[in-house]
Amino acid sequence: MKYGILEIDHLLTYVADMDDATNRYRRMGFTLTPISHITTMGIVNHLVLLQSGTSGAANFIELMGIEDAGKLPAAMQAVLSGEPGIKSMVMTAPDAAKAQAELSQAGYSFSPPAHVKREWVLPGEGSVWPEFDVLLPIPAPLSFNVCQYHNLELYQRKDWQRHPNTALSVQAVFAVAGEPAEGIAYFEKLFGRKARLAPDGSLGVSPAAVELQVYTPAAFDARYGLPPRAPAERGLMSYAGMRVGVADLSVLKQCLGDNGVDFADHSGRVVVGPEQACGNVIEFVAARP
Numbered sequence: 183m184k185y186g187i188l189e190i191d192h193l194l195t196y197v198a199d200m201d202d203a204t205n206r207y208r209r210m211g212f213t214l215t216p217i218s219h220i221t222t223m224g225i226v227n228h229l230v231l232l233q234s235g236t237s238g239a240a241n242f243i244e245l246m247g248i249e250d251a252g253k254l255p256a257a258m259q260a261v262l263s264g265e266p267g268i269k270s271m272v273m274t275a276p277d278a279a280k281a282q283a284e285l286s287q288a289g290y291s292f293s294p295p296a297h298v299k300r301e302w303v304l305p306g307e308g309s310v311w312p313e314f315d316v317l318l319p320i321p322a323p324l325s326f327n328v329c330q331y332h333n334l335e336l337y338q339r340k341d342w343q344r345h346p347n348t349a350l351s352v353q354a355v356f357a358v359a360g361e362p363a364e365g366i367a368y369f370e371k372l373f374g375r376k377a378r379l380a381p382d383g384s385l386g387v388s389p390a391a392v393e394l395q396v397y398t399p400a401a402f403d404a405r406y407g408l409p410p411r412a413p414a415e416r417g418l419m420s421y422a423g424m425r426v427g428v429a430d431l432s433v434l435k436q437c438l439g440d441n442g443v444d445f446a447d448h449s450g451r452v453v454v455g456p457e458q459a460c461g462n463v464i465e466f467v468a469a470r471p
Contacts, residue, residue, distance in 0.1 A: 183389070184374030185288060186281030187328065189239035190392035191274035192229075193355055193424055195460060196262050200247040203266070203460045204228050207245065210454060210464070211347025211437035214245075218302045218312075224253030225262075231342040232351045232426075235391040239274045240337040241351050243424070245460070255296075257318035261325055267461025268421035270319055271326040271355055271394070278315035278330035285317075285328075290372075292317045295330070302336070312336050323365045324357055324394075324419045347437045348429035350469045354386070354393040358410040359419040362396040366419075369394055397422070406453055406463055407446060423456070423463030427470060434466055 197203035204214055207230060215229040226249040234241035248254060248262050261269045275281040278295040285292050295315035302310050313332040319325045331337065359365035362385045366377045369387050377387040383401035386393045396419060403409045410422045428434050434452060438445050446453045452466040 185284045185290075185372065186275040186277060187273045187372065187389050188276060189234070189236040189274055189390040190271050190355065190388065190394065191234075191239050191329065192242045192244050192272045193268050193352060194244045194246055194261070194270040194272055195267060195462060196264075196269045197245050197247050197266050197460050200226060200228070200245065203245050203247070206458060206460055207243075209441040209443050210459065211345055211434065211441070212243075212349060213342055213345045215342055216302070216304055218300065219249060220298060220300050221250075222253065222298065222300070223255055223258065224248060224250030225258070229337070229342075230345075230349075231337055231339065232345075232349060233343055234338075235351065238276060238334070239390070240331070240334060241392070242337065243352065244272070255318060257293075257320075261319055265461055267456065268355065268424065269325055271324065273326060273328045273389070275328050275330050278317060278328060281328055281330075282317055291320050292328070295328075310336060323359075323368045324421065347434045347466075349434075349466075350427050350429055352392060352424055353427050353467070353470070354395050354425040356384075356402070356422040356424060356463065356465075357394065357396045357419040358399055358402050358422050359396050360398070362398060362419075366394070366396045395425075406465065407448075408453070408455055408463055421462075423459075423465065425465045425467060427468065428466050429469055431466065431468055 212230045227246045230243040232241045299313040315330040317328040319327045366385045373389040377385040384395040384397045386395040454464045
């Protein structure tokens with residue numbers, strides 16, 4: 183566990199219209215948590231909670247929007263802007279303050295963690311108070327940040343991990359780069375691991391179970407039949423989507439079809455495009471045994 187980073191914990195997806203986004207993800211067959219307001223930061227979110235394969239980590243998709251731009255921290259202004267889609271990988275660390283010290287010493291210019299405690303109103307149950315420490319994003323080839331949970335159990339509720347489309351976990355996050363080897367070198371150092379070359383031409387590296395995979399624009403188009411929306415400049419990368427493991431692909435396809443969600447069936451891989459998934463390409467595959 184280098185620099186105190188345990189896992190790629192969740193994927194922050196910026197959405198400009200929260201009502202539209204929640205409707206789209208529900209139509210894909212995801213269960214969403216009740217809406218939550220992080221009033222100190224002017225942020226609002228819904229979560230798609232999934233099952234983590236790494237002890238001490240969560241696994242989810244976060245749909246995040248702006249509720250009060252005047253309260254938005256400077257570090258989040260670039261993240262929550264532009265086209266919708268994944269804007270940050272959120273890593274988890276058992277000790278955010280220790281991780282910040284180690285990262286800063288290694289040249290990653292994180293400020294000390296911000297402590298966040300917010301009310302989460304659960305219909306029929308009352309309020310709970312998620313509490314976490316967060317390192318806000320820094321300039322990097324791909325935006326990322328780090329969080330430490332103080333009540334991880336709130337993100338592991340079994341009732342919110344049951345999805346009509348049988349989704350089980352986020353397995354990977356995708357990015358595109360003109361020169362994948364240059365871009366992924368940053369994360370090889372961060373994770374203390376060497377990247378591997380996959381049969382589809384991507385380079386992948388991971389701190390634990392969830393992988394970052396980087397494609398050239400041509401390799402991404404060849405696999406997904408979708409040209410990436412914003413090919414990255416040399417040395418930089420742009421997020422493109424995620425891979426989600428499901429228990430039953432036939433149930434997933436039935437769910438998508440019944441709800442009028444367009445998808446492509448690539449013989450064991452089901453792909454939903456960015457127009458359907460708020461800027462993300464989502465590849466659904468049979469969950470790993």
